[in-house]
Amino acid sequence: MEQTTAGRWSRAFRAAFPATIPVLTGFLCLGLAYGVLMETKGYGPLWSTLMSAVAFGGSMQYVAITLLTTAFDPLQAFLLSVMVNARHIFYGLSLLDKYKGLGKVRGFLIYVLCDETFSLVSTVEPPPEVERRNFYLCVSLLDYSYWVVATALGGLLGNFLTFDTTGMDFALTALFVVLFLEQWSRRENRPAGVIGIACAAVSLAVVGADNLVIPAMVLILAVLLSGRKWLDHPERGEDLG
Incomplete structure (x- = not known):
């Protein structure tokens, strides 16, 4: 119905x-x-x-x-x-x-x-x-x-x-x-979380706290895009380890 x-x-x-x-x-x-x-x-x-x-x-x-x-x-x-x-x-x-x-x-x-x-x-x-x-x-x-x-x-x-x-x-x-x-x-979300923290830390060290938002987001996007295949299929990384 x-x-x-x-x-x-x-x-x-x-x-x-x-x-x-x-x-x-x-x-x-x-x-x-x-x-x-x-x-x-x-x-x-x-x-x-x-x-x-x-x-x-x-x-x-x-x-x-x-x-x-x-x-x-x-x-x-x-x-x-x-x-x-x-x-x-x-x-x-x-x-x-x-x-x-x-x-x-x-x-x-x-x-x-x-x-x-x-x-x-x-x-x-x-x-x-x-x-x-x-x-x-x-x-x-x-x-x-x-x-x-x-x-x-x-x-x-x-x-x-x-x-x-x-x-x-x-x-x-x-x-x-x-x-x-x-x-x-959630275990599957942790790699992205680590990437976010690392990119924010790098941006903070390079451009300072007042200007880190945009550089951090650009860096996060670049890293996620470059590692997309690994993030979508983390088991591949485990097979290689």
């Missing part, structure tokens, strides 16, 4: 939600922290929520707090945005096959793509009974809603909190560490 539209979406949601629970817990802390920080800088819940809903830039939103509270320099803001978000170019390239043929929702999936959603979409496969389009859309919508709602809550709570907020922006780094450890728990 053919499933109804509601039934298909229900299946997709039930399949997607458990996979997004780590993002939910992380975004709850991150969004709350961002909303509180915006409130302490004089931007109320409406502004912080609009920023999350429209910009949805994650780390760039934290950086934007400084840009909003200092003399505005359009060129600096543009270059900083490119530097911070350049990794999305590589994300997009790697998801060309996964997002191929998804129809009208493809544009929205690209718009709300973030680090955490990329991590899930690139590693979690939808169950056989769930359509790819519905699954990926549910994952993206859930992650997006977690961030926006948590930001709104943080903005509202910021009116009642008076403690020192120094260090709250470290929540973003903490979430990346949690996501990395989750991926590291």
Whole structure:
């Protein structure tokens, strides 16, 4: 018997939600922290929520707090945005096959793509009974809603909190560490993880902490492409060992 539209979406949601629970817990802390920080800088819940809903830039939103509270320099803001978000170019390239043929929702999936959603979409496969389009859309919508709602809550709570907020922006780094450890728990993902750490360390040593993002991503891409056959078939390396 053919499933109804509601039934298909229900299946997709039930399949997607458990996979997004780590993002939910992380975004709850991150969004709350961002909303509180915006409130302490004089931007109320409406502004912080609009920023999350429209910009949805994650780390760039934290950086934007400084840009909003200092003399505005359009060129600096543009270059900083490119530097911070350049990794999305590589994300997009790697998801060309996964997002191929998804129809009208493809544009929205690209718009709300973030680090955490990329991590899930690139590693979690939808169950056989769930359509790819519905699954990926549910994952993206859930992650997006977690961030926006948590930001709104943080903005509202910021009116009642008076403690020192120094260090709250470290929540973003903490979430990346949690996501990395989750991926590291899978043996097949470890070679890519080692490559990422090594390339980041090389970039840090060569260009410094302020400029390492783009060089590190380029180096990671080059290494992954050159070692693609080995990464796709690690058993070959074991046979040669």
